[in-house]
Amino acid sequence: MKRMLLTGNGAAAWGARLAATDYIPAFPITPQTEIIEALANWIDNGAMNARLVTLESEHSMITAAGAAAATGVRVFSATSSQGLLYAMEMLYTVSGWRAPFVLTNVSRGLAAPITLESDHTDVMAARDSGFLQIHCATCQEVLDSTLIAYRLAEDARVRLPVIVNLDGFYLSFTREPVQLPDQQIAKEFVGRYDAENIRFRASAPVSQAVAVLGGSPYSYFRYETHLAAQNALLVYDEVAAEFNQRFGRQHNAIEEYRSDDADILFVMMGSFATKAKEAVDLLRDSGQAVGLLRPRLIRPFPTQSFQHLLGGKKGIAVIDQNLSMGMGGVLHAELSSALYGHANAPATLVSFIGGLGGRDISSEEFFEMAAVTRRAVDEGVTPAPRLLYNETELREIRKLQAVAQSEREELHNSADKPSGEQQ
Amino acid sequence: MYRIRFHGRGGQGMKTASRILGTAFFLEGYEVQDAPRYGAERRGAPIFAYVRADHAAINERGIIQHPDLVIVADDSLVPVAGAGVVTGIDAHTVLLINSDEPPELWKQRLNFAGQVFTLPVETEDRAELRFIGATCSGAAARLLGVITRASLSQAITEELQALGDAVVDKNLAKALTAYDLMEAHRGCVGTSSKVSATDYQNPAWVNLPFDDARIAAPAIHAAATSVQVNTGLWRTLRPVIDYELCNKCWWICSSFCPDGAIDVDDKGVPHIDYDHCKGCMVCVAQCPPHAIASVPEQEAQAQDAAGEVT
Numbered sequence: 149m150k151r152m153l154l155t156g157n158g159a160a161a162w163g164a165r166l167a168a169t170d171y172i173p174a175f176p177i178t179p180q181t182e183i184i185e186a187l188a189n190w191i192d193n194g195a196m197n198a199r200l201v202t203l204e205s206e207h208s209m210i211t212a213a214g215a216a217a218a219t220g221v222r223v224f225s226a227t228s229s230q231g232l233l234y235a236m237e238m239l240y241t242v243s244g245w246r247a248p249f250v251l252t253n254v255s256r257g258l259a260a261p262i263t264l265e266s267d268h269t270d271v272m273a274a275r276d277s278g279f280l281q282i283h284c285a286t287c288q289e290v291l292d293s294t295l296i297a298y299r300l301a302e303d304a305r306v307r308l309p310v311i312v313n314l315d316g317f318y319l320s321f322t323r324e325p326v327q328l329p330d331q332q333i334a335k336e337f338v339g340r341y342d343a344e345n346i347r348f349r350a351s352a353p354v355s356q357a358v359a360v361l362g363g364s365p366y367s368y369f370r371y372e373t374h375l376a377a378q379n380a381l382l383v384y385d386e387v388a389a390e391f392n393q394r395f396g397r398q399h400n401a402i403e404e405y406r407s408d409d410a411d412i413l414f415v416m417m418g419s420f421a422t423k424a425k426e427a428v429d430l431l432r433d434s435g436q437a438v439g440l441l442r443p444r445l446i447r448p449f450p451t452q453s454f455q456h457l458l459g460g461k462k463g464i465a466v467i468d469q470n471l472s473m474g475m476g477g478v479l480h481a482e483l484s485s486a487l488y489g490h491a492n493a494p495a496t497l498v499s500f501i502g503g504l505g506g507r508d509i510s511s512e513e514f515f516e517m518a519a520v521t522r523r524a525v526d527e528g529v530t531p532a533p534r535l536l537y538n539e540t541e542l543r544e545i546r547k548l549q550a551v552a553q554s555e556r557e558e559l560h561n562s563a564d565k566p567s568g569e570q571q
Numbered sequence: 572m573y574r575i576r577f578h579g580r581g582g583q584g585m586k587t588a589s590r591i592l593g594t595a596f597f598l599e600g601y602e603v604q605d606a607p608r609y610g611a612e613r614r615g616a617p618i619f620a621y622v623r624a625d626h627a628a629i630n631e632r633g634i635i636q637h638p639d640l641v642i643v644a645d646d647s648l649v650p651v652a653g654a655g656v657v658t659g660i661d662a663h664t665v666l667l668i669n670s671d672e673p674p675e676l677w678k679q680r681l682n683f684a685g686q687v688f689t690l691p692v693e694t695e696d697r698a699e700l701r702f703i704g705a706t707c708s709g710a711a712a713r714l715l716g717v718i719t720r721a722s723l724s725q726a727i728t729e730e731l732q733a734l735g736d737a738v739v740d741k742n743l744a745k746a747l748t749a750y751d752l753m754e755a756h757r758g759c760v761g762t763s764s765k766v767s768a769t770d771y772q773n774p775a776w777v778n779l780p781f782d783d784a785r786i787a788a789p790a791i792h793a794a795a796t797s798v799q800v801n802t803g804l805w806r807t808l809r810p811v812i813d814y815e816l817c818n819k820c821w822w823i824c825s826s827f828c829p830d831g832a833i834d835v836d837d838k839g840v841p842h843i844d845y846d847h848c849k850g851c852m853v854c855v856a857q858c859p860p861h862a863i864a865s866v867p868e869q870e871a872q873a874q875d876a877a878g879e880v881t
Binding site: 508515 | 593607608629631633636768769771773775776777779786796
């Protein structure tokens, strides 16, 4: 086992390599491209025995991934933001085929306006697709989760594709020390892909996408997929335990950080959760019993674990790096639904929206979120959802709008002049 | 924890510099985080990269707000607001600038109470600028005081080995010279103190007001607004046409210019729009009679100031 500096993208590529992936349909998009470049390079110089094919779009890429997985080979692919959305039709379709493979998503905010930086609105859009979702907070987790994801996807009790999510920039382009598993041990852990009855072959027509007219068979197939996704909770725990046994790193479905004796908890996902850890340490230094829960598994949603871990806590600050227009933070809504009516559930669940489009969240903001949540607990009144956005930021926007307005007027005036007409 | 920020222009090797320093820290047994930060810009645009190093696991992420050490590879970036060179610096910050101007002048200009060191710009040969990243990482390693020559050398070898021995050797020589140059100041970079969770500055959140869609939609209502963006600031080299040599072929330089920054007048004479020319030097390479010279931007500006160039 070698410890080396790797970017999140590098770690994702190593995950695919160590899992002995056979086939990689690819389409480049910032900030994912390095993953494909690394894999292409390894295949080119003989370090990796796989086939990489560039497709003309992400829609075709996911179709190719699903079709290849249906032949019984091990498939890896990667995308981000607009690419994930472009593939959306096929995400739902290939999960319905029950074709297992691993898709890395490098999270990036969605257009419009277009951005390159990270938030989770892209991957949340795939929430109901039938893909399972593992969210990473470190480069190490990206590599480890990729290996775990293959076991999860290919398990006979699950057999669904899995998205491994990492944040653009904050992980994708950031190097951190990563323990590189030994190739042989990784191979043993992931094991051989037993495709069971999946035997899609040339000249042997099989329809992967039967039409069912009538709600009854449709309901059967869709609900079976849901049950398989739910099975993944148990399977994930088993696989994570075995991973820990082999590699000495435990990746629970929900990461707990100084949460046992905490009365106030942050709940958030992704790499910004490590910032929350930093804030938790500082809050603890000042004598405040604050902790953090970070779900790695978003699909299936670890409902019972949350009920257990949050039972008896006073106040929860849910920080969503995503936004469902007209509703708010997705994690806040899901957590509320998981806790509703559950005995011992915390009465105060405060919603914060932060880090959209890679906007930073400062330590001071974590302190203030803890303070707001504590105040809500004391007063028994939950405040309205809060966007993390400050006076300076609004002033900057107003300045830009003023510039835009005056430029527009200037252009308008100069456009009017030649004609000499009055409005 | 050490928090270090590198500032330079796209193409000057700041990502590589941050990786060299990150790897050197790692070889010294530190936990490390290094990352470049850039958008959709090209060569010449301001970019930065950062390095964190600590003996414990690093949970901080993203942009460094309060750096202990700031390294500036290109002093023309200091006055560029968008480059954010001086963001979050205070009296404890050490500033290392690649500049011919003395540290005292920079302290005065920036009204800066911390320590400033300069890397003398030793050569007029702009080709040497490609080693500025290694030079910066070498000097930074010495100022930090916790990185040995051996670790620095190994880091450079590891990071650059794919480029061949000659490149590694040249970068090693540059970095080690800069390392030795900072000998007298070794270990002058300190680490900043932790933020307090009891006595902190309130983040001053605002309730975002509803704005009418006429205002709140991210639309640009006019054409040609990119003219407003003075990308000429990105330039490190300036293409200068020698009209004595120009054969007025009228289309080659203007067609190859990827930014449409060369205009040809009705007499077939090309004119370069220096407000928007990014200095990619494609025109210099394409011009059949070699009538376009490549002049270091700093030199060209000095000549402008002296009234030698109109």
